[in-house]
Amino acid sequence: MSPKRAVAAVAVDNVSKTFRVPTERVHTLKETALHPFRRSTYDEFVALKDISFDVGHGEFLGIVGRNGSGKSTLLKCMAGIYRVDTGGIYVDGRLSAFIELGVGFNPDLPARDNVLINGTMLGLSPREARRRYDSVIDFAELREFEHLKVKNYSSGMLVRLAFAVMIHVDAEILLVDEVLAVGDAAFQQKCFDEFYRLRDENRTVILVTHDMGAVERFCDSAVLFEKGDMVSQGDSHRIGVEYLELNFGRAPAIVAAEAADGSDAQRSGIGGAEIVEAWFEDQHGARASNLELERDCRFAARIRFTAAVDHPVFGVTLENAAHDNVFTASTQWQEAETGHFAAGEEAVFRVQFTNVLAPGRYDATPSVSQRGSGTAVMDRRERFISTVVSGTHASGALLELPYASAVERSAAQPAAEVES
Ligand SMILES: Nc1ncnc2c1ncn2[C@@H]1O[C@H](COP(=O)(O)OP(=O)(O)OP(=O)(O)O)[C@@H](O)[C@H]1O
Incomplete structure (x- = not known):
């Protein structure tokens, strides 16, 4: 083993993996007898392409990527x-893995036997495995089901049991695949608490997840996979942002161009003005396809008038992917006197705001209307352009408002003073 290998907890060295997927199979004895010389044919699928990286001792690494990118x-x-x-994978330390639901469990045995077998397989002595059993079953909150065969467990119960075993065997290196995707909110919180503990104890953890909030909170660094390639490696925040961009696409500008052709966007209005183009700008005023959370940004639309209009009303609505209206701005409430525009003149309407929108994709619907009437819309372009908000501390709420929190210790009331 080279000195480099000796310092890494896990070293992945030029690893490639190809699956052979049968295209035609001889299933039965009869088929074999009828076609004795027919060969099975295969398609080859390259799931991992020449992957190399090291994970240091005590490092918390996130592996992210879209479905089917090769993480698992x-x-x-x-x-x-x-x-x-x-290639090769070099592991320096005792390893415990939470990988696929039910793997490593015997479905016909109850939880107790499975915990003891798994504990010993993962390096505990039989005595130590028995000693830790209560702690495992209590962590999993499965005491009342300890005698049930695990084949009758729900997927959430299996996850809890497998995760509980994994964290109780004192492994130096933990591999965790998508534990946060299954299980209820209470169990997720338990996982988070354990991640904090593992990080404080300087264990080496390799976490596969689609939760970029967790990646940023726990991981020192991360790697990004796409179609079997490792496309990026580095700081967990940056990788989280890259993942979101990859996921939601980096091409809202193209969406806008298509919409401007009139091919996609739904359009309504009585005429007199046309929304020609729209775009988003970053905090420096440059056109941007992606907007960063907590930064100042602008929505902008260029409008061409085809008739003379006095004080038109400009507006825009932003919708999230669930079509919730998360933000509406209008000159109607801000500056009613927008001026006189002659036919042929153009205007650019801008809305500046601090971006507190939760990470995800947003569609913008701009509109221009005649003054004084809520209904006389001259042009409205439904979901004309879209943008992606990138940022990794997603709380799950619609907005990520900046806030301050405080905790004050209040003096405890002496028992004697409490009136009954
Ligand atoms: N045993 C197998 N036989 C054939 N193909 C496989 C096998 N296991 C995985 N694959 C293929 O390899 C590719 C990578 O799969 P993998 O499960 O590693 O992706 P992943 O990044 O973990 O995806 P997800 O986020 O959906 O869990 C997929 O296209 C999958 O179909």
């Missing part, structure tokens, strides 16, 4: 479930 395959290679085709 890599974790299974690390855990020794899959053999790599080329």
Whole structure:
């Protein structure tokens, strides 16, 4: 083992993995007898392409990427479930994995037997495994189901049991695949508490998740996978932002161009003005396809008048992916006197705001109306352009408002003074 290998907890060295997926199979004895020389044919699918990176001792690494990008395959290679085709994976320390629901459990045995078997397989002595059993079953909150065969467990119960075993075997390196995706909110909070503990104890953790909030909160660094390639590596915040951009697409500008052709956007209005184009600007005033959370930004639209109009009303509405109206701005409430525009003249309407929108995709619907009437819309372009808000501390709320919190210790009331 080279000195480099000795310092890393896990070293992934030029790893490639290809799956052979059968296209035609000989299933029965009869088919074999009828076609003795027919060969099975396969398609090859490259799930991991020449991947290399190191995970240091005590590092908390996030592995992120879209569905099917190769994350779980890599974790299974690390855990020794899959053999790599080329390259090697070097592990320095005792490893415990939470990888796939039910893997490692015997479905016909109750929780108790499974916990004891798994505990010993993961390096505990039988005595130590028995000693820790109560703690495992209590952590999993499955005491009343301890005698039930695990094949009758729900997926959430299986996750709780597997996670509880994993964190009770004192492994130095933990591989955790999507534990946050299953399980209720209370269990998620328990996982978070454990992640904090593991981080404080300087354990090496490799976490596969789609939750960028968790990546930013726990991971020292992260790697981004796309179609079997490791496309980026580095600071967890930056990788989280890159993942969101990859996920939601980086092409809202293209959406706008298509809409401007009249191909996509729904349009309504009585005429007299046309919304020609719209875009978003970042805090420096440059056109931007993605907006960063908590920064100042602007929505802008260029309008061409085809008739003379006095004090037109400009407005825009932003909708999130669930079509909730999260923000509406209008000159009607801000500056009623927008001026006189002759036919052929153009105007640019801008709305500046601090971006407190939760990370995700937003569609903008701009409109221009005649003054004094809520209904005389001259042009309105439904979901004309979209933008992606990137930022990783997603609380799950619609908005990420800046806030301050405080906790004050209040003096305890002496018992004698409490009136009954
Ligand atoms: N045993 C297998 N046989 C054939 N193909 C497989 C096998 N396991 C994985 N694959 C394929 O390899 C690719 C990567 O799968 P993998 O499960 O590693 O993705 P992932 O990044 O973990 O995705 P997700 O986020 O959906 O969990 C997928 O296209 C998948 O279909």
